[in-house]
Amino acid sequence: MKRTEVLLVAGAGGVGKTTLAAAAAVVSADAGVSTLVITVDPARRLGDALGIGGLGNRPVDVADRAQLWAAMLDVTASWEAIVTRHAEPEVARRLVANPYFRAIADRFPAAQAYAAGEQMADYVDSGAWDRVIVDTPPSVGGIDFVLAPGAMSELIGGRLLTWLTGAGIPGRRALYRITAKPMLRLADTVLGGPLLEDIAEFLLDLRTLYDGLSSRASEVERLLRNARTVLVTTASPTPLREVRRFLDELPAAALEPAAVIFNRALPASWGGATPPTDVDGIDRAAWTALHDNLVRWGAEARHEADTRRQFAAAYRVPVATVPLLTSPPTDLDGLAGLVDAAPDLARALLG
Amino acid sequence: MLDRRLLLVSGKGGVGKSAVTASIAIAAARTGRRVLALGMVDSLGLAAHLGLENLTPEPRRIAPGIHAAVIDRAQALDEYLRLQVRVPRGAPTRQLSRALNVLVDTAPGVREIISMGKPIYEAQQSRWDLVVVDAPPLGQLLSYLRAPATIHRLVSTGIVQNQAAAMRRFLTDARRCGLVLVTIPEELPIVETVESLGDLAEEPLIDLAVVAANRVLPELGVADEVVAALPDGPMRHTAELHATLEDHQRFWLDALGDATRLPYLFGLVTPAEVAAQLSAHWADQE
Numbered sequence: 001m002k003r004t005e006v007l008l009v010a011g012a013g014g015v016g017k018t019t020l021a022a023a024a025a026v027v028s029a030d031a032g033v034s035t036l037v038i039t040v041d042p043a044r045r046l047g048d049a050l051g052i053g054g055l056g057n058r059p060v061d062v063a064d065r066a067q068l069w070a071a072m073l074d075v076t077a078s079w080e081a082i083v084t085r086h087a088e089p090e091v092a093r094r095l096v097a098n099p100y101f102r103a104i105a106d107r108f109p110a111a112q113a114y115a116a117g118e119q120m121a122d123y124v125d126s127g128a129w130d131r132v133i134v135d136t137p138p139s140v141g142g143i144d145f146v147l148a149p150g151a152m153s154e155l156i157g158g159r160l161l162t163w164l165t166g167a168g169i170p171g172r173r174a175l176y177r178i179t180a181k182p183m184l185r186l187a188d189t190v191l192g193g194p195l196l197e198d199i200a201e202f203l204l205d206l207r208t209l210y211d212g213l214s215s216r217a218s219e220v221e222r223l224l225r226n227a228r229t230v231l232v233t234t235a236s237p238t239p240l241r242e243v244r245r246f247l248d249e250l251p252a253a254a255l256e257p258a259a260v261i262f263n264r265a266l267p268a269s270w271g272g273a274t275p276p277t278d279v280d281g282i283d284r285a286a287w288t289a290l291h292d293n294l295v296r297w298g299a300e301a302r303h304e305a306d307t308r309r310q311f312a313a314a315y316r317v318p319v320a321t322v323p324l325l326t327s328p329p330t331d332l333d334g335l336a337g338l339v340d341a342a343p344d345l346a347r348a349l350l351g
Numbered sequence: 352m353l354d355r356r357l358l359l360v361s362g363k364g365g366v367g368k369s370a371v372t373a374s375i376a377i378a379a380a381r382t383g384r385r386v387l388a389l390g391m392v393d394s395l396g397l398a399a400h401l402g403l404e405n406l407t408p409e410p411r412r413i414a415p416g417i418h419a420a421v422i423d424r425a426q427a428l429d430e431y432l433r434l435q436v437r438v439p440r441g442a443p444t445r446q447l448s449r450a451l452n453v454l455v456d457t458a459p460g461v462r463e464i465i466s467m468g469k470p471i472y473e474a475q476q477s478r479w480d481l482v483v484v485d486a487p488p489l490g491q492l493l494s495y496l497r498a499p500a501t502i503h504r505l506v507s508t509g510i511v512q513n514q515a516a517a518m519r520r521f522l523t524d525a526r527r528c529g530l531v532l533v534t535i536p537e538e539l540p541i542v543e544t545v546e547s548l549g550d551l552a553e554e555p556l557i558d559l560a561v562v563a564a565n566r567v568l569p570e571l572g573v574a575d576e577v578v579a580a581l582p583d584g585p586m587r588h589t590a591e592l593h594a595t596l597e598d599h600q601r602f603w604l605d606a607l608g609d610a611t612r613l614p615y616l617f618g619l620v621t622p623a624e625v626a627a628q629l630s631a632h633w634a635d636q637e
Contacts, residue, residue, distance in 0.1 A: 014365040014539065043538050237622060238365045238396060266592075273585035281580065286573045290586050293571060297589040299618025326595040 004124045006223060007133045007349065010142025010246070011232035012239035016263040018042050019328055020232055021135035022050060022070075023335040024349040028131050029068035030336060036069040036123055039135040040116070045330040047072070059123070065332055069129065073119055073137070079111045082118070082152075086212040091205050098202045110155070112137055113148035117220040124223060134227075142231055143246045146224050146254040149217035156210045229257045230348055234264050235304040240311070247315055259348035260317050262308055264324040270294075271302030320344035352560050353379045353633070355529045357474035357521075359486040359557065362533035363540050367565040369396030371533045371613070372485040373626035376401070378633035380416030384480035387418045389470055394421040397485040402623035418479075427469045467495050468514075471521050474528070489532065489547045496522060496556040522557045529560025534607065536564055536600040541607050562610040568597050569614065 009021040025037035050070040059071040136145040233239040322342045329335045360372040376388040390397040394406045408423035474482040486492045499515035534544040571593045581587035
């Protein structure tokens, strides 16, 4: 079976990750490499361009582009999908019906990230594509995506269940009933309801998933470790903090990123631009407004360039810069053009 | 808005939530109010906008009228049991706390009600006039706000239930508590904000105090023909960029509807400067 390359496009939400992942996919497909791009929450027009605006998360063959496929990840039903996949049918039914499960099912970010990772691994394992490009879910920063398989194994094999069931007896309820249950019942009497017992029952059922889930989780983790990772950011402090966090706390489960991409950069030359002293046919008020505007954007450009310089000096990772486009590309040719316009970008994305 | 006891500041990641939180704290302190700025999940952003390296679980005085703190889970759990659930004397508090601690560690549903308990508790203390919270993004915050209702469904009677009901009353009381929803005039943040507003209208978990559109560009005030006639160079390019972005922002601001506008701040270096500049805006509002 041929080896599928995985490209992980990670970073905070709102930095243009989805657009860059799609651009990488178009360029990759145009180079004759059969490519699947998996995205989570594309802006409407980008989703339309890829043909994944509607519902359903099966990969679709992108019209007008040979070798290009796109799929949208459905992260809302992730808990249920994980449970259905790894539990015995009866346990799965019980888990899904548990009031506690219903209460938390849609709000555990590690589960969303993990479900996305599993889905990615399925596509990679199918061997149907030479390259799979993943745009990580916006609710989890890059580092959390990579850590999600470990977090899921930890949740299900973690110390709560060890405490409840005794070490080395996964899924065995007998000991739980003797040791922990009276304690929980007492606690529930104080708190006023079967809350803790519900949770304990839920986690005990969840524990039966452990063997299947933890072996799949380590496969997903291995895939992520071998993936090419690029981190996308802008010069703003919030997304940049996410990138620093990734690099500073580089998880054991991940390779060093292949590149950091600073997206939406203003031309560095604006930082030092001097306004023309005289422009024909412009009144004083307009000239002042234009002058102030140049000063404002010049300050912004200078600030950005300083930020990039400081970042590059502090970390040894290759840095690529993508210029700001006033209207982001919304069709496939526009996406390809984005890569053409930024010489370091193709290398940063695809090596 | 500053007359309420508790303001939760939320919005999609990267829209300037922490900056807005810090700016509200600064503005309120300037009116003589005693303010607690509280970080909820990731507190580094709020710390930076208050000019600090980090936040401590114990409220620390950081400027005249402003204290800052972060919600520490272990401590919040102890306080929750001690102060809010008012676990009766003689109950095995230590074991109870151990059982809950392990559950909270693994079970996100329990964590939420405990994390929400802290800001509500602080807001009822007489030492603060206003507690302003750097809350998680709205999707996540809604599940925090839903926690009292969730508990209501899971537990039918008892102390936790009473406490959950009290939390619900506080959160939905428009005189005491409000949501500040921060967004920026771009496609995804606005689409998400409009959806969130719809969700809130259907499920009134908290009173909406204000929608703040952050990073709104100033008007260029120069006609397109004048810009087009400029010689090629940075002056024309910056004017073209500004005009295009302004159009784009206008479209999304219209789609958003009623909102307080906070200015785009150019080339500012430190987060603390950003917060200080935005605070002037809230003072104007009062």
